[in-house]
Amino acid sequence: MSRPILLLITQDDRTFTAFHKQITNFYGDRISIIHKRDKYNMEDVKLILFSSKELMAGGNYPSDKVIVGRRAINLNSIEQLVVLPKKTECLIVNNAKESTYDTIEYLNNLGLDLTYHSYYPGKKDYKKTAVAITPQAIDNVPKDIENVINIGIRPLDISTLVELGTLLGIDMQDTHFYSAKYIKEIIDLSRELFDSLSHVNLLNQELDAILNTVHDGIIATDDRKNIIKMNNAANRILGLSMKEEDIIGAKINKLFPKLDLQFSDNEPYHENKLVNVHDKKLVVNKMTIMKEDTKIGDVTAFQDVTRILHLEQDIRKQIQRKGFSSRYTISDIFGNSPKIKDTIRVMEKIGKTDRSVLILGENGTGKELFAHSIHHLSNRKNGPFVPVNFAGLPESLAESELFGYEEGTFTGATKGGKQGLFELAHNGTIFLDEIGDASLNLQILLLRVLQEMQVMRVGGRRIIPVNVRVIAATNRDLKQLVQEGKFREDLYYRLFVLPLRIPPLRERKEDIPLLIHSFIKDYSAVIPSIDDDVMQLLLDYHWPGNIRELLSVIQYMTIVMDGDRITVSDLPEQFKETRTSTTPISSDLIEKLKLEGELSDYYQILKCLFEAKQQSKTIGRGKIVAYAAKNHVHLSEQQVRKRMEVLKDLDLIYSGNKGKGSKITDSGIELLHNLENSGEVST
């Protein structure tokens, strides 16, 4: 499955490398991080992370994809600051105004008792102090300041890292909410506390300050599980109303039994355990503090993820409520035949791209199922999947359904207007089913949306940009529709970027037993045995309705069967016809046709009518003449009329409503397949 793409925009390459490392420590290789110098397509980028707000200025970035990283401070560097005498005047130097003030604010929050002055490129004056503090912007430090403390590149804070994962749709359940390194930094500082008795007080205060700037709950215990430190965030997350003196010294296993994670001595970490405390969900990490091979205590750190989990669930629910989430995945596609496997293989490749797809196949072959699966394989899988069926969409409604309308456009219009399906599919996929049935008018509108990726509501003036992937499907021969002037050529080429052909069931009959066994469970509590002759008839059948027909046949058989066995008498109507027109009768018919003319003429007529039936079309004699000619069988309209009379007399075809067009009967279809199998005609 492809990874979401994060475009990381930083002031310089060192910051890029540092963030890259930090995000990778946190999420492993689940995010693909790219640099603005890389070649990329903005459509493929899921999120843009800026290291500071100033970098956004002037760039034309899609605002719904942008976040600005909140920055913490490299905890290791704090040791250098702690030793500075109180009220030391320091010049804080960074590469831009905003980030300089941001650093000062962060240092202030840490509670270091220093006096800060600012300096950044472009500022006229600066105070000549004894010490300059800079997060890696050493080149910007005025040359006359001797003592420069480089606190290094300020890393992203934990809340930004978590937000990043949520926005990129990464499953938070197994994310490393803390990198082990992050915890270790805190612990190293606490070790200082134990080591240097002379600094105990000072370090204690500084440690409190540090712990209180962290948004996550932290509880430190000694080797007997007595709580020796707890930060404000822990108090807030646990919703405690106890006094500090009642907490310090109490046993963690008595006060918060669920936070007292157990681990063996040779495994000094416990990472990312999801724990329910009251109505909250916490992700808890625990780590042992060692001093010269002896355990002297533990640090337990936790984060409240209730909101994140709820947010995620809410978004999912919203999408599901609208009925616009994809229901099927690749695992719902059954079949072992080489043809279906090939199709699935191509689909997997197509799924990973963001291009338009055109799915071609007869009725009931699984086009919609494949469309869902493609969406599910793509980067848009957490976005909406919006199906539109053009066959069932009255022209009068189509435009407002697809593009929405503004309030007051027509009587009965909803207040506040209505979003169209293209808008609802934003950041997801729109599935244009039966696209061959769209009117020429609609085709023009569709083409415009596909070219410009923006819609205008009916009665509106606002242009609304949309980011949607298009999957179209049809059971009709679009190429032919283009030739007949019923489908726009430009739209055809727009859609025909990645065609995916789904084979009909009769071309992969070896899948039938597997499909039957997989489907039967949905319809029957008992798993019946199927008589061999039933299975043979199912295998011989030509399945004009493909898998959908197979599903209804199974449903029928499981309803009418007696006990737990399916016999020939449980087969539905279409098989009874097949069985009465057995091969001898077919060969009898073939003989009769031979007496009345060339078999290949009849074959062309039947085949043309069969294909028309598949596409639910009625056709006239002219079409049949053209169809046969394409296959090098030359017939006049007059000849076609005569041959059709013969076919009608033999009940192989019948006249459609009001004498309009002719249609093939089931016996006609049966005969057609027998002809194909007999080798008497060239197919």
Ligand SMILES: Nc1ncnc2c1ncn2[C@@H]1O[C@H](COP(=O)(O)OP(=O)(O)OP(=O)(O)O)[C@@H](O)[C@H]1O
């Ligand atoms: N390979 C398959 N494995 C399991 N189920 C399948 C498979 N192919 C199709 N189906 C099932 O068959 C039914 C018909 O499939 P679907 O609606 O996707 O076909 P379609 O080609 O879109 O049909 P139409 O052209 O009539 O809209 C669905 O219930 C679908 O889940």
